[in-house]
Amino acid sequence: MNFIPETDSVPGAESSTESVAESMVVPAVHVATDDCIELRRLHRFFGKTKAVEDISFTVRRGHVFGYIGPNGAGKTTSMRILATLDLPSYGDAFVDGFSVVNDPEHVRRRLGFMPDSFGTYRDVNCTEYLDFFARAYGLVGRQRTERLAWVLNFTGTEGMAEKPIRGLSKGMKQRLCLGRALIHDPAVMILDEPAAGLDPRARIQLRKMIRELADRGKTVLISSHILTELAEMCDSVGIIEQGRLLATGSVEQIQHQRETHRELKIRILHNADGAGASLSAVDSVTNLIVDGELLKFEFAGDLEAQAGLVSHLVQQGFAVAEVESHKKSLEDVFLQVTEGLVQ
Structure with missing residues (x-):
């Protein structure tokens, strides 16, 4: 099934058309940079609602950036602006060096957008669906x-290439939508909740595909509510709430910035009470509980200080059998940074 017929060019029309177009089109300004995605003081207002307020961040080429926030935080609005589906009230955004405000056509050629909901044609098969978008992007032969x-x-x-879309599962439809966004080989991928509604196996497979795209040099911005998966696949993340960016950086950097206490559990053989009395005298130890052989407490210190604490117990003659340190996960940091506010 052909959606857009291919036609032969009319002899002599090509040069005249190009000369008219060249006289009308303002040359795009391309800024060469290692940052493939850049938001510069981006604002988007809907009446009195500040959907996006003064957001700035960059994503380096070949990196995966996780965009995290509660519903209504401004993630989708930011992504729509990057995809040239909306214009900012103030500020600008750049995709592969081109402005979404001044050079939207150049942005669209370099960007693949996978929205949280997308339209499909029930009676069209996978090949016909992808072929339609390939032709729309000007791919021929x-x-x-x-x-x-x-x-x-x-x-x-490929095993379902001739199968009508109405017969595809949710996971296969998501794969097809990812394929649609990839068909023109874009440098940047914008994925809005791509794992929503997928079963665990489909999510794992999708995560592998996204990581492989980054390894191939593509820059990926992805939003998701499944924070454990973002922590595994992303090189950096940004946390947004009520339209404002609260934190940005690698998962480890944000964890370090926000981590004031870590939970420690130390198993002591023979004299746990004595070890507990020794630890209670340490200023950085709080909320100490002695539970049989187990000491549970909060420790205000980094890994080096934690090693020194354990070494101190050993030097005092206490038999340290086990040490368990709970490091804040991305979910812990998210709950600490955000307040659950919506607009």
Whole structure:
């Protein structure tokens, strides 16, 4: 099924058309940079509602950036602006060096957008669906054939290439939508809740595909409510609430910035009460509980200080059998940074 017929060019029309177009189009300004995504003091207001307020961050080429926030925080609005589906009230954003305000056409050629909900045609099969978008992006001949084959293979939908979309599962539809966003080989991928509604196996497979895209040099911005998966796949994250960016950086950096106490459990053989009395005299130890052989407490110190604390117990003659340190997860940091506010 062909959605857009290919037509032969009219002899002599090409040069005249190009000359008219060149006289009308303002040359795009391209800023070469290692940051493939950049938001510069981005604002978006809807009446009195500040959906996005003064957000700035960058994502380096080949990195995966996790965009985290409660519902209504401004994630989708930011992504729509990056995808040139909306304009900022103030500020600007850049995709592969091109402004979404001044050069939207150049941005669209370099960007693949996977929204949280997308339209499909029930009676169209996977190949026809992808072929339609390949033609829309101007792919022709051998180039289009090769991209179709690659996308079907990469997304694992080649076995269902001739199957109507109405017969696909939620996970396969998500794969097909990812393929649609990849069909023109963009440098940047914007993925809005791509794992929503997927079963555990489908989420794992999607995570592997996203990581492989980054390894191939593509820059990925992804939003998700499944924070454990973002922590595993992302090079850096940003936490947004009520339209404002609260924290940004690698997961480890944000954990370090926000971590004031770590929970420690130390198992002491033979004289746990004596070890507990020794620890209670340490200023950085709080909320100490002695439970049989187990000492449970909060410790205000880094890993080096923790090692010194354990060494101190050993030097005093206490038999330290086990040490368990609970480091704050991305979910812990998210709960600590945000307040659960909505607009």
